[in-house]
Amino acid sequence: MAWTWFHRLASPPHVYALSARLTPWFAWPAGALILAGLYGGLVLAPADYQQGDGFRIIYVHAPSAWMSLMVYVTMAVSAAVGLIWRMKIAHAAAASCALIGASFTVAALVTGSLWGRPMWGTYWEWDPRLTSELILLFLYMGYIALRSAIDDVQRADRASGLLAVVGVVNVPIIHYSVLWWNSLHQAPSVMKLAKPEMPAAMLVPLLMMLCGFTLYFVALLLVRLRGEILRRERSASWIREALAE
Amino acid sequence: MSTSALQAAWLILARDLRLAVRRRGQFVQPLAFFAIVTTLFPLSISPELARLREIASGVLWVAALLAALLALEFLFRDDARDGTLEQYALSGQSLTWLVFAKTTAHWLLTGVPLALMAPLAGLSLGVPYAALAGIIAPIALGTLVLSLIGAIGAALTLGVRRSGVLLTLLTLPLAMPVLIFGAQATDLAIRGASFAAPLYLLSAMAVLGVTLAPLAASAAVRISLE
Numbered sequence: 001m002a003w004t005w006f007h008r009l010a011s012p013p014h015v016y017a018l019s020a021r022l023t024p025w026f027a028w029p030a031g032a033l034i035l036a037g038l039y040g041g042l043v044l045a046p047a048d049y050q051q052g053d054g055f056r057i058i059y060v061h062a063p064s065a066w067m068s069l070m071v072y073v074t075m076a077v078s079a080a081v082g083l084i085w086r087m088k089i090a091h092a093a094a095a096s097c098a099l100i101g102a103s104f105t106v107a108a109l110v111t112g113s114l115w116g117r118p119m120w121g122t123y124w125e126w127d128p129r130l131t132s133e134l135i136l137l138f139l140y141m142g143y144i145a146l147r148s149a150i151d152d153v154q155r156a157d158r159a160s161g162l163l164a165v166v167g168v169v170n171v172p173i174i175h176y177s178v179l180w181w182n183s184l185h186q187a188p189s190v191m192k193l194a195k196p197e198m199p200a201a202m203l204v205p206l207l208m209m210l211c212g213f214t215l216y217f218v219a220l221l222l223v224r225l226r227g228e229i230l231r232r233e234r235s236a237s238w239i240r241e242a243l244a245e
Numbered sequence: 246m247s248t249s250a251l252q253a254a255w256l257i258l259a260r261d262l263r264l265a266v267r268r269r270g271q272f273v274q275p276l277a278f279f280a281i282v283t284t285l286f287p288l289s290i291s292p293e294l295a296r297l298r299e300i301a302s303g304v305l306w307v308a309a310l311l312a313a314l315l316a317l318e319f320l321f322r323d324d325a326r327d328g329t330l331e332q333y334a335l336s337g338q339s340l341t342w343l344v345f346a347k348t349t350a351h352w353l354l355t356g357v358p359l360a361l362m363a364p365l366a367g368l369s370l371g372v373p374y375a376a377l378a379g380i381i382a383p384i385a386l387g388t389l390v391l392s393l394i395g396a397i398g399a400a401l402t403l404g405v406r407r408s409g410v411l412l413t414l415l416t417l418p419l420a421m422p423v424l425i426f427g428a429q430a431t432d433l434a435i436r437g438a439s440f441a442a443p444l445y446l447l448s449a450m451a452v453l454g455v456t457l458a459p460l461a462a463s464a465a466v467r468i469s470l471e
Contacts, residue, residue, distance in 0.1 A: 139419075141414060149406065162465055167419070173422050178421070
């Protein structure tokens, strides 16, 4: 009984309808939180005593970097669900995650290097966090490339799903080896923000942005998932009925 | 079913080694590639040994990684083409053990020769004799990890068009930790310091790879054979 909701998630028509119904519940709060967070971060928060107004890019950079990792984990978890329970919808969700995650990673890299210009004096510094972000982008690219190289949808699902699971085991190892690599090779960079606790006026907008980005990702995932279902089930009869409504 | 998993793995290891002796060309190619790539650096940077010594660890490692990657394509390809791999999957033996045996054979045929050849290239780049152990041991361990990780990618890209580039894209990001600590070990050895710490980390990765990678690689083989 308690698992009925889970079993129903295996049915494409059910998920198609459900995601249509859920999308606004995530999209509107996401929009509201991001707008409020941007106002709080760009207007209300005081300028940083060292970085001036330059620090404000954190309100886009940190949530993007956070999302780039979270989307990868989401992708790997749904791929694992797909591999273990042979659930096609889970594979469709994993496939929809890839491009979103790659875009967040690019956003984190671009904002990171824009931030680096005033702080470090160059657009690119081999900062450990930026470097592991770059490797994460390569992991996403590998996943997308493997999917597109295999024509058969089922095989592409299972092969790329396995890759995502292997990747998520490796992500922490890669992250810590890059951190270690840099701390041994190079003197501590300018990035040391002399960690005083962030005052609430700065922190609250950041948390709002984090929640807003997360909700935005869910909304985006639901929309992409519907597209993915439409593409996979294009010859099914329920699609005609659903679209006729 | 009288053959145990270990016996079967041993038989496959012996078979792959015997096959390699009869098809030498395939396994000489990565070595030649390694030699050529390490020659490019003195020609493109400078013949001064002092400058070359600075970059020697990076040159050796990047060349070794690329050469080992080049050889990965052969890991399952021929066996998949003539149906041997399918027979392995149907044999009732644990495919994980069989894949592990194939991977070990592949490492013995590419990684170990590369590790033995790297000191020669190292000497030509001005590396002192005392540092040669710091080249052989990390490269031998690092190529083992690369073979294990690469087996997953090689299995996933079986039967895919233009699989070479794809294999690189799948494997290299996962192999970054190996490169980081391997090159660090070699660099420390060239500077005359102890390279034990990064070598231990490489060994830890090798242990993790030996335990987990064959599971993933055999699952990947099954997916590709479907």
